[in-house]
Amino acid sequence: MTRKRVLCISYQFPPFAGTGVFRVLNFVEHLPDRGWDPVVLSVLPGHYERGTALDDGLCARVNGSARVHRTKCFQGIDAMLSLRGTFRGNATPASAGQGETAGTAPAGKGFWQGVKDAVTLAYRIPDKQVGWLPYALAEGVRICRHEKPELIYASGGPWTSFLIGLALKAHFHLPLVIDFRDPWMNNPYDELNVGFRRRVNRFLERWCLRRADAVIANTEPLRTLLADTAGSGNKCHTITNGYNETEYVGLKARASGTVPLVVTHVGNLYGKRTPDSFLQALTRLIDTGRLGVHEVAVRFIGHVDEARINNLIGSHPVSAMVTCVGVVPKNQALKMLFQSDIALLIQPDTRLQIPAKLFEYIRSQKPILAVCGEGATQELIEAHGLGVVADADDPEGMEGAILDVFRQARSAEGHVKKDYMAFEAGALTTQLAGVFDGVFQSSPQMKNG
Known part of the structure; x- marks a missing residue:
């Protein structure tokens, strides 16, 4: 060669x-x-x-x-903003407050915001x-x-x-x-x-x-x-x-039939990536008796807005099912993923993109519950039979998707060996x-x- x-x-x-x-x-x-x-x-x-x-x-x-x-x-942006902070820090409280009425914005705020925006855009080309x-x-x-x-x-x-x-x-x-x-x-x-x-x-x-x-x-x-x-x-x-196969050496899957079913999301949740529709569907399933509180445990690994989750589910029984683990080393996150029954993916409004974590989910051979719209992520999951896709804007569809993926996880279907080596x-x-x-x-x- x-x-x-x-x-x-x-x-x-x-x-x-x-x-x-x-x-x-x-x-x-x-x-x-x-x-x-x-x-x-x-x-x-x-x-x-x-x-x-x-x-x-x-x-x-x-x-x-x-x-x-x-x-x-x-x-460049960091340097310019530091320079801006230096100039603003040199202003004395007296001079900074001259001509201002209590409760009004400082006179220079609009100017500095304009400078900041212009510099930010200029240094982003x-x-x-x-x-x-x-x-x-x-x-x-x-x-x-x-x-x-x-x-x-x-x-x-x-x-x-x-x-x-x-x-x-x-x-x-x-x-x-x-x-x-x-x-x-x-x-x-x-x-x-x-x-x-x-x-x-x-x-x-x-x-x-x-x-x-x-x-x-x-x-x-x-x-x-x-x-x-x-x-x-x-x-x-x-x-x-x-995914890289060397990262999965020695990882062992959770024994089938173990209760409760463990649903794990790995990765940060921010912007449009929120668990709201999923958690709201869980509360409705519990309220209508289609799901028991002790049947499921949900884990979020990574940066999440815990206050948002607490405000969403409050004192509802579903709160006892949810754990925010926080940020952990990647090898530990993969181990926790393998010790799960279902992999949760939240990827709305990205028609052209597939999150990298999906391929780690594929390697784990767990059925995937994907909260996403039409596009590349949905197409890959459906083409390879990797799990169930749910639309965040369809409450009834979300409930049905959750029940479907739970049935997969409880059956042999949830443990069928997928053709994951194509993504190695x-x-x-x-x-x-x-x-x-x-x-x-x-x-x-x-x-x-």
Whole structure:
């Protein structure tokens, strides 16, 4: 096998501990076995945004599989807001209060809010990680000159990674593969993608899609959308997210027939991701006698709004069924998932996206209760017979879905071995290496001998 080298551009890389890191990490771990030696370009740990979760233990998975180059990143928004705070902190109480009437807003508040909003939007084109661009470009040039990769792979978001990849592609005439872990222009969680910034980002997305040699999406609906923008479906591919089998060694499933049935949600709940419709349906099932209080236990693992849950269920008997575990290490969360009967997924209003946790649920072989609308998540669950889909806006349908998934969990149907190996990291990396091989074989340097 002729070995080839790929430059992997990824802002999120260990010790970064967010969900987005695992897709690239899994690829980097498995690419050497498929003939591609990765060289990673990422960010120094001290230059991530303030409050970024880091896990040094993840770095152990990289040892030996890749050379990693790290650079600085100018966090523009943080710097500007700190400067704003310094100026405001220097104002004396007397001067700050001159000309103000008790109970009115400070005169400068509107101005500073306008400055903050303008700076925030300016530093979010294409995203707030744009401060990585000059440092990454300089290091990328050095890598391409000295390590001579045959191909460039860029993972986004942040979308700044794509711009770095395109610049290096143009300068060194190397093929470029861009990987969309999320939608760029149709992401329901990017509330600041509006106005002028949205127009610029739409142009940049189209430019990236048309200049890249291959495009990867992690869901089929997203691939279809990107193919329309790229003007070519042939260069667009779907490679889903997945799981790493090494994380599941030694995990044992809960004995069947154990009472109560344990329903577990793993991951943070925020924004539109709320358990309201699920918990309200549980209370109605108990009130109407279709479900006993002692038949079910519900666990939420991760960041959740406990006050919201308490206000929702109050002193209702369902409150005795619900436990908010909080944040735990990933290996402990997986162990608790395996010691459950049903995996709960809450993913509304994301037609193009599938949460990464779904693939961990698939590996656990637990029937899944998915609270989601129409789209990629629903299609995957129904296509593979992974569980039951419920609409948060359909109360009766939610009740029926809960009872259906409970019946699955109690029967042999809930423990049927699913075809989960298709989503294992090694199998997915084989698909990625196939894309790399195809792009490389079609590249100018191959055609020119």
